[in-house]
Amino acid sequence: MEENILLSLLEKNARLEVKDLADILQESEDNILEKMSELEKEKVISGYHTVINWDKANVDKVSALIEVTCQPEREFGYDRIASMIYAYSEVETMYLMSGRSEFIVMVEGKTMQEISNFVGAKLACVDGVTGTSTNFVLKKYKSAGIVLDDEKDSADDRMIVTP
Amino acid sequence: MYEELLNKQVVDLKPSGIRKFFDLANTKKGVISLGVGEPDFATPWNICEAAIYSIKSKKTHYTANKGLPELRKEVSLYLKKQYDLDYSAEKNMIITVGGSEAIDLSLRAVLEKGDEVILLQPCYVAYEPAVLLAGGIPKFIELKSENEFKLTKEQLQAAITDKTKAIVLNFPSNPTGGVMTHEDYEPLIPIIKDHNLIVISDEIYAELCYDGKHCSPANFDEIKDLVILISGFSKAFAMTGWRLGYLCANETFIAHINKIHQYVIMSAPTAAQYGAIEGLRNGQKYVDEMVEQYKLRRNYIVSGFNRIGLKTHMPNGAFYIFPDIRKTGLTSVEFCERLLEEQNVACVPGSAFGNAGEGFIRVSYAYSIEEIKIAIEKIALFMEQFK
Numbered sequence A: 001m002e003e004n005i006l007l008s009l010l011e012k013n014a015r016l017e018v019k020d021l022a023d024i025l026q027e028s029e030d031n032i033l034e035k036m037s038e039l040e041k042e043k044v045i046s047g048y049h050t051v052i053n054w055d056k057a058n059v060d061k062v063s064a065l066i067e068v069t070c071q072p073e074r075e076f077g078y079d080r081i082a083s084m085i086y087a088y089s090e091v092e093t094m095y096l097m098s099g100r101s102e103f104i105v106m107v108e109g110k111t112m113q114e115i116s117n118f119v120g121a122k123l124a125c126v127d128g129v130t131g132t133s134t135n136f137v138l139k140k141y142k143s144a145g146i147v148l149d150d151e152k153d154s155a156d157d158r159m160i161v162t163p
Numbered sequence B: 001m002y003e004e005l006l007n008k009q010v011v012d013l014k015p016s017g018i019r020k021f022f023d024l025a026n027t028k029k030g031v032i033s034l035g036v037g038e039p040d041f042a043t044p045w046n047i048c049e050a051a052i053y054s055i056k057s058k059k060t061h062y063t064a065n066k067g068l069p070e071l072r073k074e075v076s077l078y079l080k081k082q083y084d085l086d087y088s089a090e091k092n093m094i095i096t097v098g099g100s101e102a103i104d105l106s107l108r109a110v111l112e113k114g115d116e117v118i119l120l121q122p123c124y125v126a127y128e129p130a131v132l133l134a135g136g137i138p139k140f141i142e143l144k145s146e147n148e149f150k151l152t153k154e155q156l157q158a159a160i161t162d163k164t165k166a167i168v169l170n171f172p173s174n175p176t177g178g179v180m181t182h183e184d185y186e187p188l189i190p191i192i193k194d195h196n197l198i199v200i201s202d203e204i205y206a207e208l209c210y211d212g213k214h215c216s217p218a219n220f221d222e223i224k225d226l227v228i229l230i231s232g233f234s235k236a237f238a239m240t241g242w243r244l245g246y247l248c249a250n251e252t253f254i255a256h257i258n259k260i261h262q263y264v265i266m267s268a269p270t271a272a273q274y275g276a277i278e279g280l281r282n283g284q285k286y287v288d289e290m291v292e293q294y295k296l297r298r299n300y301i302v303s304g305f306n307r308i309g310l311k312t313h314m315p316n317g318a319f320y321i322f323p324d325i326r327k328t329g330l331t332s333v334e335f336c337e338r339l340l341e342e343q344n345v346a347c348v349p350g351s352a353f354g355n356a357g358e359g360f361i362r363v364s365y366a367y368s369i370e371e372i373k374i375a376i377e378k379i380a381l382f383m384e385q386f387k
Helices: A003-012 A018-025 A029-041 A079-086 A112-121 B008-012 B017-026 B045-056 B069-083 B098-110 B127-133 B153-159 B182-194 B251-264 B270-282 B284-307 B332-343 B369-386
Strands: A062-070 A091-096 A103-109 A129-136 B093-096 B116-121 B137-142 B164-169 B198-202 B227-232 B245-248 B361-364
Touching: A003 A018, A003 A029, A003 B284, A018 A029, A018 B284, A018 B369, A062 A112, A079 A091, A079 A103, A103 A112, A112 A129, B008 B127, B017 B332, B045 B270, B069 B093, B069 B245, B069 B270, B093 B098, B093 B251, B098 B127, B098 B164, B098 B198, B098 B227, B098 B245, B098 B251, B116 B127, B127 B137, B137 B153, B153 B182, B245 B251, B284 B369, B332 B361, B332 B369
Parallel strands: B116 B137, B116 B164, B164 B198, B198 B227
Antiparallel strands: A062 A103, A062 A129, A091 A103, B093 B245, B227 B245
16 A cells, blocks of 8 residues: 555545545555554554634634754753653644754744743743744744635636536 | 628537536536536646746747747657657747647648548547548547547558548547557557558647556657647646647648648747746646646546446546446436436536447546545435436
8 A cells, every 4th residue: 555645645634534545545444444553553643633724713822933942961962851842732833943943832822921921931941941032923824735714716716517 | 691601611510519518507506517627726836936927027929939949948858758759849849829729730731621530539529620620521430448448450440541641649538538558559550650640649638647657659660750749738737728738740740830820829828838838847746746636536536436336447547537327328418417407416428529428428537535525425316316
């Protein structure tokens, strides 16, 4: 089975049913199920998420992208400091970066105040962190490959029947 | 009374069966269509951007009749790389207004009044009228589903008369999705050569081959100079609306065909040509991604149709399946009209592509898996009554 294709299909649409995946990949449903649980066990598939445009859901949500600089530690490098940061449930995504800051930390909260408190009281105080720079998200245009607020663009404007 | 003022050939042309069906489908709301003969993908953005930039840079004039030299050079490199075909950018190529113009140019350049042209049915709807308008006489070979809609040596031999001038090929095929491999072509080559048949080969779906690489009749050196190869950007690069194609042939053919092109068209749209250059230089990965998607959708739709009792063979090219509906006892027009009426799903009757398409329907899979899924569920409901 072409594992990479299965993965990209699920990445685009985790709700595809097993029988549909079986048809698409020309495999039996059992094979697909087996492969998926194998990939889940190996954590190649680490979760199934939904892309939500919270702006439209009338839910107050603020996100920020925080550049975090730090001093790496002997023996651990960056990983121990990182683990002290991503342990907070406020942290949605975190990367180790090349460039001007060591980490990029994406944080979500209800209000700007809440995020500011988190940065000041928690993030900046983690041992080894030497500085933070917080960038608030004003508008989300595209997420996980999907253009949000794309109603006009995504309409099929082809004629119904063409040669 | 005004009709009498017009050319009789034109007045007598039948409107295409697709057009009739389009008019019908257009009267209904919320139709789920599997009837479209063009990609659902938008043109890759780098192509659009290059075209926009060309306009901003005031590149808004005519180009050379044969097309921008840079574009011809890219097409030449592309054909060599993808299909091992040698066509010189200077001598063997014209950039046209879609494959459609190239079909018309070829037939007009080749045919004298009364010349016969072999067409393979079921076939794309424009070939027959284009032959008629060029003064030719269409002669049909009916391709068989049991042969996977391939052309056989026996069929070709039987269709040739002393008036036969040319044959129009279209593989991968609209509407059947059928392809011809190197092995399939081999037995035909001596016949074509013996009769000096001009082969007008519409290869607009060449990139959309799913099992094995596309083979062109021009890959056979013995007949390469008899072949007029037609292709373009519409399908592989999702550029239908840009109207850009190309025609490749021997130097003599090109010199004469170019006269028609320069008098009636002048040159293909300039912005589209700049877009296409970018597509050929930096667009292959987008083409590959789209081809991959079509292949997965093909697998999905073929399984789905067979499961609901409509026998469908796995086609190797284009983005159509051609299911057999004969077990319903309906003609293909009746089938499509009732499917539209009862379930609001639009497919195209096979008979729109000639008599040989009767008993089949053309179903496009240039749609997302989600859309195809809904359509199959509705067609399954429709099929209940025939159990």
